[in-house]
Amino acid sequence: xxxxxxxxxILTYLELDDLARCELVCHRWHYFINQxxxxxxxxxxxxxxxxxxxxxxxxxxxxxxxxxxxIFYEEEFKVDKNDIIFTIxxxxxESLTIKLNQLNIFDQLLINQKQLRKLEIxxxxxxxxxxxxxQLPHLEExxxxxxxxxxxxxxxSQLRNLRAISLQLQGIQYQEVLQxxxxxxxxxTELEIDADEYNHDQMLQIVDCLxxxxxxxxxxxxxxxxxNEIILKLSQFNKLxxxxxxxxxxxxxxYMYQLFYNKQFQEINLNQCDGITNKVLYQIAQNCQQLxxxxxxxxxxxxxxCVSLIxxxxxxxxxxxxxxxxxLTFDCIPQNLNGLFQKLRMLNFESCNNMNDDKxxxxxxxxxxxxxxxxxxxxxxxx
Amino acid sequence: MQFISQDDLTFNxxxxxxxxxxxxxNTNLEVIKFxxxxxxxxxxxxxxxxxxxxxxxxxxISRPFKSNLIYDIVNFKDANFITSIDFQEISQIIQAAELLxxxxxxxxxxxxxxxxxxxxxxxxxxxxxxxxxxQTDEEDQRQRDIDDSAKGQxxxxxx
Numbered sequence: 377x378x379x380x381x382x383x384x385x386i387l388t389y390l391e392l393d394d395l396a397r398c399e400l401v402c403h404r405w406h407y408f409i410n411q412x413x414x415x416x417x418x419x420x421x422x423x424x425x426x427x428x429x430x431x432x433x434x435x436x437x438x439x440x441x442x443x444x445x446x447i448f449y450e451e452e453f454k455v456d457k458n459d460i461i462f463t464i465x466x467x468x469x470e471s472l473t474i475k476l477n478q479l480n481i482f483d484q485l486l487i488n489q490k491q492l493r494k495l496e497i498x499x500x501x502x503x504x505x506x507x508x509x510x511q512l513p514h515l516e517e518x519x520x521x522x523x524x525x526x527x528x529x530x531x532x533s534q535l536r537n538l539r540a541i542s543l544q545l546q547g548i549q550y551q552e553v554l555q556x557x558x559x560x561x562x563x564x565t566e567l568e569i570d571a572d573e574y575n576h577d578q579m580l581q582i583v584d585c586l587x588x589x590x591x592x593x594x595x596x597x598x599x600x601x602x603x604n605e606i607i608l609k610l611s612q613f614n615k616l617x618x619x620x621x622x623x624x625x626x627x628x629x630x631y632m633y634q635l636f637y638n639k640q641f642q643e644i645n646l647n648q649c650d651g652i653t654n655k656v657l658y659q660i661a662q663n664c665q666q667l668x669x670x671x672x673x674x675x676x677x678x679x680x681x682c683v684s685l686i687x688x689x690x691x692x693x694x695x696x697x698x699x700x701x702x703x704l705t706f707d708c709i710p711q712n713l714n715g716l717f718q719k720l721r722m723l724n725f726e727s728c729n730n731m732n733d734d735k736x737x738x739x740x741x742x743x744x745x746x747x748x749x750x751x752x753x754x755x756x757x758x759x
Numbered sequence: 760m761q762f763i764s765q766d767d768l769t770f771n772x773x774x775x776x777x778x779x780x781x782x783x784x785n786t787n788l789e790v791i792k793f794x795x796x797x798x799x800x801x802x803x804x805x806x807x808x809x810x811x812x813x814x815x816x817x818x819x820i821s822r823p824f825k826s827n828l829i830y831d832i833v834n835f836k837d838a839n840f841i842t843s844i845d846f847q848e849i850s851q852i853i854q855a856a857e858l859l860x861x862x863x864x865x866x867x868x869x870x871x872x873x874x875x876x877x878x879x880x881x882x883x884x885x886x887x888x889x890x891x892x893x894q895t896d897e898e899d900q901r902q903r904d905i906d907d908s909a910k911g912q913x914x915x916x917x918x
Contacts, residue, residue, distance in 0.1 A: 382853055385865070389873035400881035401888075691815070715815045744835050745818070747825075 383408055396433055410437070435463040447473040449498070457481050464489075471517075475499050483508055493517065494540075500526045510534045519568075520544060532556045540566035544597070550578055557585045565592045566618075571599035576606070583609045593618035595645070604631045611635040617666070622647035632656045636663070643669040647697070657682035664690040668719075673699035683708040688716065695722040704728055706735045717743055724749040761790045762805070764798035776808035779817075782860030796858065800851045803844060807864050810836050817863045820870050827874055833867060841871045846887070 387395065387409065399409045438446070446469055448460075457479045464485050472489070475498035476482060482501060486492075486508050494517040495509065501520075509515060518535065519542035530548045533555035541564065543553060550573070557564065564587060571579060579599060583606060586594075592615050602624040610616070611634045619635075622645055632651040636659045644660065644667070646652050652675045660667075661682060667690040672678060678701065687693065688710040698704060704725075710716060725731045726749050733750055740748050740756045748756040760777055762770045777784050783791060793801065811817055818834070825831055830838045844852060849868050856864035876884055 379854075382850060385853075386869050386872050386876070389869050390876060394873075394877050397879070397881045398876065398884060401884045718814070718816055718818045721821060744830055744838075745833060 380408060392434065432459075435459065439463060439466050443467055444469055445471040449475040450477045450479055461485060470494070472496070473498070486512075490514070495519070496521065496542075498522065500524065500528065501530070502528055503531055506530050506532070507534065516540065516563075517566075518542070533559065536560060537563045539563050540593075542566075542568035544568065544570045550574060554582060554585060557582060561585065561587050563590075565590050565615075567591065567593065568595040568597070570597045572597075574599065574601075576601040576603055580606055580609070586613070588613045589615060591616060593643075595620035597622075599623070602627060604628055607631040607635055611637070614639075617641050618643040620645035620671075621649065622671075624649040624651075627651035629653050629655060633659055636660050639663060640666050642666050645669075645671040646675060647671050647673045647699075649675065653677045654679055654682045657686065661685040661689055664693075666692055668692050668694045670695070671697040672701065673697050673724075675701060676703055678703075680704055680707040684710045691716075692719055693717070694719050696720070697722070697724045698728060699724055700727040701725075702727070702729050705730045706732045709735075709739065713742065717746060720746050722747050722749075725751065726753045727751060760788070762801055763790065763792040764796055764801045765794055766798050768798040768801075770798075770801055770805055772805050772808065773812065775812035776805065779808045779811060779861050779863070780859040781862070782858070784860075793855075793858065796855045797851065800848060800855050803848075803852060804855050804859065804861065804864065807840060808861065810840060811863075819863075820866055824870075824874065824877075827877055829871055829874055832870065832874075837867055841867055846875075 383405065387398065390398065395409060399406050444467075446464070446467065448464075450460075460479070461481055461484050465488060468491050469489050470491055471494035472485075472492060473496040474482070474485070477499070482505050490512060491514060492512050493514050495512075495515065496517075496519040498521050500522050509518065515535070516538060517540040518538055519540070520530075521542060522545045525545050525547045527547060529552070531552060532543070532548055533552045535556060536559040538556075538560045541556070541560065553569070557567070567586065569582075574582070579596075579601065591613050594610070594613070594616060595618070597620070599621075600623065602621070604627055607621075607624065607627050608631055610619075610621070611631070617640060619641065620643070624646070625648070627650050629651045632649070632653075633656050636656055640663045641660070652672065654677070657672075657678050660670075664686055667686070670686065670690075670693070672683070683698070683704060684707065687696070687708070698708075720743070723746055725736070728751055731751060733756070736748055736750055736756050740746065750756055760772050760774075760783075762772060764770070772780075796804075817837075820833060829841060832838075833841075841849075849872060853865055853868045856862075856868065875887060879887070
């Protein structure tokens with residue numbers, strides 16, 4: 377009835393549980409799910425597990441198929457650590473995202489993974505474990521996304537020539553961070569950094585150490601000490617297209633304007649920033665052809681007209697956050713919606729007192745695929 | 760342009776709708792005969808293109824799926840279109856769409872089928888895909904043998 381390619385195509389749209397059930401439907405499907413092909417490899421590289429059974433079923437598959445990119449979270453259930461070590465040691469990975477809870481096997485997992493290009497670590501690690509990273513000759517991206525601070529002062533400056541870095545929490549010392557950024561001057565294009573412990577001069581130094589002609593993505597989280605000077609330096613980054621500087625306070629309008637003058641952005645996060653006025657927004661609207669994500673939450677000096685202009689001109693827009701913009705009314709949605717919102721999936725108006733729920737409901741009826749959040753933080757049409 | 764189906768029915772398709780048929784829209788031909796596509800299917804495929812002829816672009820379907828309802832995942836027109844098609848016909852729609860190069864229709868149909876499979880047990884999935892043609896006794900027995908051996912290989916069961 378249906379040929380092999382079509383069935384494989386449909387299987388790529390399914391999740392792990394469904395695939396396990398599909399395997400049992402008939403002989404042919406069992407064969408499809410277990411044979412090695414590009415499609416099956418794509419299907420099996422990314423999963424998190426809900427149970428030990430799932431893990432065991434999955435490990436067989438990923439070994440058969442020699443997966444290159446793996447995401448692995450150790451969750452609540454008990455898995456034998458030797459099982460995990462054995463499974464992963466059979467693979468030649470290029471990218472690994474890992475979150476271990478109680479098992480101390482990070483070092484053993486990294487043995488023989490010399491082809492790793494990208495590593496994302498979601499749990500705290502020690503210096504001893506970190507040092508193993510220096511032995512990965514192809515490492516290009518390192519993302520440390522830890523949920524809690526530790527006292528371990530990671531010697532991150534041991535790494536060099538990375539393309540993308542994310543440093544969240546873990547309590548890394550300023551000197552180490554600075555050295556790391558300097559080591560990666562020629563290659564770094566993306567940086568995400570938690571900056572709550574840095575003072576103004578330290579941040580200025582960091583920004584100075586970044587390559588203005590290379591940096592495309594810069595996300596600064598929790599920094600409290602912005603100044604016009606820092607914003608001015610940021611406006612000199614001519615390849616910048618993804619920016620997040622929330623809570624940039626005490627900035628003048630003109631400096632913000634300079635930041636967005638004549639630059640095409642894909643992602644902008646200006647949550648709780650000062651100095652965002654209609655003049656700045658108008659400048660963003662002029663260059664928003666590639667804009668996918670915009671967050672203007674808690675900005676009180678912007679008006680309906682300019683927001684509407686942005687919504688109208690950004691054809692690639694996917695997510696819009698306008699939380700807490702109490703001055704906005706439904707007029708910020710463009711009148712003529714023909715051909716708009718093709719890619720839009722999120723429209724968030726939480727805490728916007730002046731948004732009309734009925735009109736939002738009408739909008740939802742017209743665009744069923746957009747998630748629209750109302751004043752109370754509830755999704756419209758959830759009931 | 761004109762498309763001729765397997766059973767020799769001719770369909771006209773205007774240029775705006777034609778742009779979605781990426782494998783044929785660049786040729787200079789006036790008429791194309793599709794010997795492998797039945798008129799019912801061809802009619803519906805053209806209908807899909809015409810529904811979208813005035814759209815600038817069709818949004819990609821994002822995964823993971825938010826819910827099990829097709830109406831929550833694609834836009835209203837598409838959801839209406841795909842639910843109006845017989846389940847048995849969908850595989851032919853996918854084949855026709857692949858032949859013509861209409862990627863979004865392939866996507867839409869696969870998503871629809873995937874949603875139908877989602878959450879169902881193996882028995883129910885089998886019923887879903889069961890062909891309606893009557894089987895001979897030998898075919899029945901053969902199918903039973905295959906199913907039995909497949910059952911014997913059952914290793915994990917997920918609830």
